[in-house]
Amino acid sequence: MRKVIFDSDTASDDAIALLYALDHFEVLGVTIVAGNVKYENQVKNALYTLEQFAPDVPVYLGARRPIMGRWRTVEEVHGPTGLGSLTDISPKKKPEKEHAVDAILRLANEYPGELEILAVSPLTNLALAYLKDETLPKKISRVWVMGGAFTRGNTTPLGEFNFWVDPEAAKMVLNAGFNITIVPWEVTEETAYVDDDLWEKISSMRTRRSDFFIRANETLRKYSKATGALGSIHPDTLTVMIANDISIATKTAELNVDVETCGDARGAMMVDWYGLTGRKRNANVVLKANRSKFVEELQKLLSRG
Ligand code: BDR
Numbered sequence: 148m149r150k151v152i153f154d155s156d157t158a159s160d161d162a163i164a165l166l167y168a169l170d171h172f173e174v175l176g177v178t179i180v181a182g183n184v185k186y187e188n189q190v191k192n193a194l195y196t197l198e199q200f201a202p203d204v205p206v207y208l209g210a211r212r213p214i215m216g217r218w219r220t221v222e223e224v225h226g227p228t229g230l231g232s233l234t235d236i237s238p239k240k241k242p243e244k245e246h247a248v249d250a251i252l253r254l255a256n257e258y259p260g261e262l263e264i265l266a267v268s269p270l271t272n273l274a275l276a277y278l279k280d281e282t283l284p285k286k287i288s289r290v291w292v293m294g295g296a297f298t299r300g301n302t303t304p305l306g307e308f309n310f311w312v313d314p315e316a317a318k319m320v321l322n323a324g325f326n327i328t329i330v331p332w333e334v335t336e337e338t339a340y341v342d343d344d345l346w347e348k349i350s351s352m353r354t355r356r357s358d359f360f361i362r363a364n365e366t367l368r369k370y371s372k373a374t375g376a377l378g379s380i381h382p383d384t385l386t387v388m389i390a391n392d393i394s395i396a397t398k399t400a401e402l403n404v405d406v407e408t409c410g411d412a413r414g415a416m417m418v419d420w421y422g423l424t425g426r427k428r429n430a431n432v433v434l435k436a437n438r439s440k441f442v443e444e445l446q447k448l449l450s451r452g
């Protein structure tokens with residue numbers, strides 16, 4: 148099995164993406180980074196998800212804030228503690244003592260050229276790991292990034308949440324020389340939604356996983372619908388599905404991608420479609436993905452056990 152680190156600001160969709168990762172990869176650790184909701188709730192959510200579904204996977208605590216930015220958490224999107232109506236969880240599992248940045252560097256040295264990062268969160272931990280060891284990009288086989296928006300930011304007019312929370316980190320990671328695949332917001336919005344019909348199907352499965360999905364994503368569903376979507380949107384889950392099977396990405400392009408760090412456009416993803424900057428192509432960008440495959444894989448995941 149391919150070895151991965153799951154780098155996450157664990158809230159509703161992150162938790163489902165983690166479930167998917169546990170089935171398809173050897174998850175060597177979950178590293179927590181500041182993002183969706185209060186840090187201690189993200190930690191609890193990750194510990195709880197693992198305690199329920201894969202108790203031996205270690206959790207490492209990473210950056211509690213972005214490098215430069217003053218971000219805001221988005222409890223309105225994910226629920227008061229991040230897992231929808233699952234607000235009363237008290238996992239017994241404890242995080243490791245080792246810092247997430249050190250865990251990333253240690254595992255990269257243990258599995259050079261083999262380790263992959265499923266980065267479904269702001270890129271702070273990875274940027275800090277790179278600053279501590281600039282040879283890191285050579286040791287990581289691929290970083291799968293959920294982040295960035297072409298034109299329709301979900302947090303500001305141009306900013307997608309993960310890039311907007313820590314644009315300096317995103318910029319650093321993009322320009323560090325990692326092999327990167329990016330799954331931008333719009334692709335996930337068009338592909339990875341759970342409409343009423345699918346929600347009902349999942350709800351009637353009555354498995355431990357489907358019950359977890361429904362409760363963890365209740366707030367996300369309400370929020371997404373209120374913004375005009377057909378149902379809850381699952382960017383992190385789609386990203387992990389694509390990492391597992393690249394054919395789910397039906398159109399991709401090697402492009403130069405950078406991130407704006409100033410003013411109203413802070414967090415905007417800048418894609419050099421025509422090679423105007425003369426800069427090296429640094430990312431494989433997913434432009435389209437297969438919705439039927441997303442639906443099929445999600446149902447398979449949640450109908451099990
Ligand atoms: C991303 O931001 C978070 O809200 C989600 O977990 C996802 O990683 C979507 O913009």
Ligand code: CA
Nearest residue numbers: 156161267268
């Ligand atoms: Ca996330």
